[in-house]
Amino acid sequence: MEHRIGNRMYHGLMYSIVVLFAVFCVTPFLLVLSSSFTSEESILQHGYNIFPREFDLSAYRVxxxxxxxxxxxxxxxxxxxxxxxxxxxxxxxxxxxxxxxxxxxxxxxxxxxxxxxxxxxxxxxxxxxxxxxxxxxxxxxxxxxxxxxxxxxxxxxxxxxxxxxxxxxxxxxxxxxxxxxxxxxxxxxxxxxxxxxxxxxxxxxxxxxxxxxxxxxxxxxxxxxxxxxxxxxxxxxxxxxxxxxxxxxxxxxxxxxxxxxxxxxxxxxxxxxxxxxxxxxxxxxxxxxxxxxxxx
CATH class of the missing domain: 1.10.3720.10 (MetI-like)
Incomplete structure (x- = not known):
């Protein structure tokens, strides 16, 4: 019983690490994607965000x-x-x-x-x-x-x-x-x-x-x-x-x-x-x- 609990805890820890690592890998891409749809003023004032503060397609128009x-x-x-x-x-x-x-x-x-x-x-x-x-x-x-x-x-x-x-x-x-x-x-x-x-x-x-x-x-x-x-x-x-x-x-x-x-x-x-x-x-x-x- 203790062995099974130990295995579950170990696998849970490994899965958590993998998920956390995946989040770290995906976050820069989400920042780039969000920033491409954000207005220039918003980027200069608030920096880069995962979700656009002011949705804008000007970058793609240019x-x-x-x-x-x-x-x-x-x-x-x-x-x-x-x-x-x-x-x-x-x-x-x-x-x-x-x-x-x-x-x-x-x-x-x-x-x-x-x-x-x-x-x-x-x-x-x-x-x-x-x-x-x-x-x-x-x-x-x-x-x-x-x-x-x-x-x-x-x-x-x-x-x-x-x-x-x-x-x-x-x-x-x-x-x-x-x-x-x-x-x-x-x-x-x-x-x-x-x-x-x-x-x-x-x-x-x-x-x-x-x-x-x-x-x-x-x-x-x-x-x-x-x-x-x-x-x-x-x-x-x-x-x-x-x-x-x-x-x-x-x-x-x-x-x-x-x-x-x-x-x-x-x-x-x-x-x-x-x-x-x-x-x-x-x-x-x-x-x-x-x-x-x-x-x-």
């Missing part, structure tokens, strides 16, 4: 002054994220797998070569010259995809997971007549789903949140990804005062642009796709967090 351009930027970011994630994950996996094989003769040399890309950086100017002059990555969607196709850090993470898969499995398949590529697709990839899902999430976040490639490699405004467009809006929010629509918003908000509200509205607009992506890979994500932690 943000959607050019809704067509915002939608196009959304489309570009989605296309780049989807294509970039699939291509980058495939290249990363195909490089990480041979690096994990003891029977691969060039394993050490390729490991050192991959490590050098982390330790030594040529600098922004040589990087820019290579991308623009030699690879032609300027004013096209490839400029937003190719530079991030293979990140050495992701390669080593995935290699660590591949090393936990016994080589005897691939060797037995090889005896049965399967080639390396068939072994990789039919055996290794299914076993590595948790790791691939985790690395895929990291890559998706990198592509979705990136604005640097657009800033350095794009001159065409119509090719700007969402993050770069929103960064431009936030950095130049004062120029809205010169437009007729901006003047109407200023009059409606009492003569003040909702600069704080715009920052919060930008967070809400950009977070959507990632929030929808996570539930699909949640069952793999927890297991994938232990990549390389235990070797069997």
């Amino acid at each position: 943000l959607f002054l050019d809704a067509g351009r915002l939608i196009e930027a959304y489309k570009i970011s989605i296309i780049v994220t989807v294509i970039g994630t699939i291509a980058s994950l495939a290249i990363t996996a195909m490089l990480a797998y041979p690096l994990s094989l003891k029977r691969f003769k060039l394993r050490k040399a390729l490991n050192v070569y991959t490590l050098i890309t982390i330790l030594i950086n040529g600098g922004i100017v040589p990087w820019y010259i290579v991308c623009v002059k030699y690879l032609g990555l300027q004013d096209n969607l490839l400029a937003l995809i190719v530079p991030y196709l293979c990140m050495a850090w992701n390669v080593f993470l995935l290699r660590s997971f591949f090393q936990t898969i016994p080589e005897e499995i691939s060797e037995s398949a090889k005896i049965d007549g399967a080639g390396e590529f068939r072994i990789f697709l039919s055996i290794i990839v299914p076993l590595a789903k948790p790791a691939l899902a985790t690395i895929g999430l990291f890559i998706s976040l990198m592509y979705w949140n990136d604005w640097w490639l657009g800033l350095t490699l794009l001159n065409k405004v119509e090719l700007q990804p969402l993050q770069l467009l929103l960064r431009t809006i936030q950095s130049n929010v004062q120029f809205i005062a010169t437009s007729a629509q901006g003047a109407e918003i200023i009059r409606a908000t009492g003569g003040r642009l909702p600069s704080e509200g715009i920052k919060m509205a930008i967070c809400i607009v950009t977070i959507g796709p990632i929030v929808f992506l996570y539930p699909f890979i949640q069952r793999y994500f927890i297991k994938g967090l232990t990549i390389g932690a235990v070797k069997g």
